[in-house]
Amino acid sequence: MTAPVASASPTGFPRLAAARPPRSLWQRLWESVSIYLPVLLMGLLAMGTYWLVKNTPLLEAPEPQRPLSHDPDYTMSRFAVRSFDPAGRLKTELFGQEGRHYPDTDTLEIDQVRMRSFSPQGQLTTANAARAVSNGDGSEVQLFGNAVVVREAGVKGSPPTRFEGEFLHAFVATERLVSSKPVTLTRGADRFTADSLQYDHTERVAELQGRVRGVLTPGGAR
Numbered sequence: 365m366t367a368p369v370a371s372a373s374p375t376g377f378p379r380l381a382a383a384r385p386p387r388s389l390w391q392r393l394w395e396s397v398s399i400y401l402p403v404l405l406m407g408l409l410a411m412g413t414y415w416l417v418k419n420t421p422l423l424e425a426p427e428p429q430r431p432l433s434h435d436p437d438y439t440m441s442r443f444a445v446r447s448f449d450p451a452g453r454l455k456t457e458l459f460g461q462e463g464r465h466y467p468d469t470d471t472l473e474i475d476q477v478r479m480r481s482f483s484p485q486g487q488l489t490t491a492n493a494a495r496a497v498s499n500g501d502g503s504e505v506q507l508f509g510n511a512v513v514v515r516e517a518g519v520k521g522s523p524p525t526r527f528e529g530e531f532l533h534a535f536v537a538t539e540r541l542v543s544s545k546p547v548t549l550t551r552g553a554d555r556f557t558a559d560s561l562q563y564d565h566t567e568r569v570a571e572l573q574g575r576v577r578g579v580l581t582p583g584g585a586r
Contacts, residue, residue, distance in 0.1 A: 433468065434466055434468050434469070435466070436464035436465055436466055436473075437465055437466075437467045438464075438465050439462070439463060439464050439465075440460070440462070440463035440464075441461070441462055441463075442460075442461060443459070443460055443463055444457065444458065444459050444460075445457075445458040445502070446458070447502060449484075453482070454482060455481070455482060456479065456480065456481045456482075456502060456536060457479065457480040457481075458474070458477065458478075458479050458498070458502070459477065459478040459479070460474035460475060460476060460477050460478075460496075461474075461475045461476035462474070462475040462476070463475075470499065470500040471497055471498065471499055471500070472497070472498045472500075473495070473496070473497050474495065474496045474497075474498065475494070475495055476494065476495075477491075477492060477493055477495065477496035477507070478490070478491070478492045479491040479492070479496075479505065481536055483539065487515070487516060487518060488516045489513065489514065489515050489516065490513070490514050490516070491505070491507060491511070491512065491513045491514070491532075491534060492507075492511075492512055493507035493508055493509055493510060493511040493512070493532070494508060494509030494510055494511075495507075495508045495509055496508065502536065503535065503536050503537045504533070504534070504535055504536070505533075505534045505536065506531070506532075506533050506534075507531065507532045507533070507534065508530065508531055509530060510530070511527075511528070511529055511530065511531060511532040512526065512527070512528050513526070513527040513532055513534060513541060514526045514527075515565065523551055523552030523553075524551075524552070525549070525550070525551045526548075526549070526550040526551075527541060527543075527547060527548070527549055527561070527563070528547065528548040528550075529543050529545055529546060529547035529548065529561075530545050530546070531543055531544065531545040532547070538564075538566070539564070539565040539566050540562075540563065540564050540565070540566075541561065541563040541565075542560075542561060542562050542563070543560055543561045544560050545559075545560070546558070546559055546560075546574075547560070547561045547572075549561065549563075549570060549572070552581075553581035554578065554579065554580050554581055555578065555579045556572055556576065556577065556578040556579075557575075557576070557577050557578075558572035558573060558574050558575065558576045558577075559573060559574020559575055559576075560572075560573045560574055561573075
């Protein structure tokens with residue numbers, strides 16, 4: 365036990381100072397630990413951060429878009445597709461025995477195709493072929509195999525015009541017809557053959573190229 369400590373008092377008599385009680389083992393241990401407590405907290409924080417980084421799931425990178433294959437995404441049998449102008453009048457009508465849509469090119473391939481198209485003036489054009497390929501909006505139609513396109517007689521008495529060939533490419537919106545293969549053009553009683561064709565109905569001009577032959581009938585087409 366620690367003895368009391370004497371100190372001088374104002375009166376000259378010695379004064380006893382209270383002795384400090386001894387520290388317990390737990391107090392001494394806590395004082396020792398408290399010195400290193402900030403270091404321990406920083407270490408725990410660092411370990412927690414490391415654990416979160418290791419266990420946080422990584423965001424998967426988006427898969428690159430796969431190129432579309434040239435396989436049909438849908439098919440049709442014995443079908444008809446119709447389009448109308450803003451006034452509700454029939455503009456085009458397409459019939460087919462079998463149809464296949466290819467998403468990579470946005471084209472419709474049709475077997476045994478028949479088509480009817482009306483101009484803004486109401487003039488009818490018909491077409492048929494063993495096979496056809498149309499683009500997405502139907503503004504272009506390629507005809508293959510025994511292709512025939514007939515422009516009916518005009519409102520002013522112009523004779524019907526008939527195009528025949530193994531390949532005809534029709535531009536419906538601009539009323540053009542082209543072919544890089546031999547064609548036969550019949551207008552009224554007149555008949556022409558050529559190796560290729562460029563026809564613009566708006567300009568009423570037909571350009572025949574290659575080996576061109578024609579038969580003009582007196583009093584025929586005017």
